[in-house]
Amino acid sequence: MSAFSPITVSGVLLAGGQSRRMGGQDKGLLPYQGRSMASHVISAILPQVDDFYISANQHIEEYRSFSYPVITDGLDNFQGPLAGILAVMEQIDSDYLLTVPCDNPVISPQLRQRLLEALLTTGSDIAVAHDGTQLQPVFSLIPRRLQSSLTDFLASGQRKTRDWLFQHKVVEVDFSDQADCFININTADDLQKKPKIRSAIPVLGFAAFSGTGKTTLLTKLIPALKNKEIHVAVIKHAHHNFDIDKPGKDSYQIREAGAEEIIIASAKMMALMRKHHDGLIEPELQPLIQRLDTSNIDLILVEGFKHENFPKIELNRAELGPPTLFKEDPHIIAIASDKTDSHADMPLVLDINNIPAMVEFIEQFIFSWNS
Structure with a gap:
């Protein structure tokens, strides 16, 4: 050689x-x-x-x-x-x-x-x-x-x-x-056994039942984090059949013709679409994290995947009843709620409407990830 x-x-x-x-x-x-x-x-x-x-x-x-x-x-x-x-x-x-x-x-x-x-x-x-x-x-x-x-x-x-x-x-x-x-x-x-999620970049999830407002909270948190110069990637679990493409578009026609994977790229954006032949197999978080280009990412936020082992904040609305996921999931590190009463057996409770306070908590989480 x-x-x-x-x-x-x-x-x-x-x-x-x-x-x-x-x-x-x-x-x-x-x-x-x-x-x-x-x-x-x-x-x-x-x-x-x-x-x-x-x-x-x-x-x-x-x-x-x-x-x-x-x-x-x-x-x-x-x-x-x-x-x-x-x-x-x-x-x-x-x-x-x-x-x-x-x-x-x-x-x-x-x-x-x-x-x-x-x-x-x-x-x-x-x-x-x-x-x-x-x-x-x-x-x-x-x-x-x-x-x-x-x-x-x-x-x-x-x-x-x-x-x-x-x-x-x-x-x-x-x-x-x-x-x-x-x-x-x-x-x-x-x-x-579910393995613990591995990532050099901090990973923080938001776990809640449907209708709690995970996406709404993310759309408020992401700009506030960006103002702190914290670059964010998001992984979202979809519980239903979804499509990011539209009938009539060139990429849609190519995929419907039988392409297994399609990459669409421009100077500003790139998208990969891959078919899953077995619709019964739920996606796993670890392989999705590995697909991210983390060269300019400070934090990975995850919506869903609540049954996997990684740090999460449980979202709670008083109208939906008291928080419950933390009782079964030791990886829940805080509860974000519009009712901030806490009890001895609960993790830290954050005000879900106080975005600056939640950003401060996330900053501390990022700092502690590899320390």
Whole structure:
């Protein structure tokens, strides 16, 4: 590889285990938040790699349905992730393999970047993620040039991933600021857990029942925040079928003709429209946050998504009864109401009609996000 050749990285989904703690069910194919865990991992890792492979020893046709090459390791009795890694090494031309497990649906969007930077700056052979508490050996960046070393290791009867990794110069890469990216689903109860939203930019939601006035409040808050030179992005959940395009427009005709995605761009604005083929799967907040260009954003405000785990203000109108969402959601940090009476079990109560006071609270929230 010359000094000017681009470094190529193949993503590898490791799905070759026996899933004993999940009763033998294939963990990568189990549903998590409306779709399979493997689907979550693939969506998160694809933007970070040049091509993608799946290492699997069972349910081959199901994994092929993702439309990426499925490679079996050819060894009996589930020999572990190293066997799958070697099988992929034998069939690709990339410089590196970026490995991720099928049972970790939350993947850092900086996984490749951090591992590759650490590997290159330290001159190490292999880069491995560390969550601040323990090493995560299956989140590794491994050069294909170590294929013969791995072949010899497995031929000797050894199988432990850590033992082979540390035969080489390894750099442990700090992901302690993203420790929740290593949630590892092992039991049926784990499937029900909602991960905490991850974002370098402060994220604050407004949760309420329909008719409480979330949008009305946002249209008052956003100009007031802008006057404080706080640049805001907004993500809104729609509970019904909606369309931002109009019949008769060129873009509408193109979409109706069958285009899966359309980008409309001008000097002042850009819009992306993507069709969802399964209308039963609700959108998730984390992938939407990752789509934002946050280079000039100080705050992400969210309307809806009240069942996800991120800081929120519950909106309340006295005419609709007392606030209730905070009793079930520990992520509600304040209540904005037109009735400012508070009780010992309630979070801070803000006057929903006092926009300057709410802006001051949000400023303090932004300051505390990464402190």
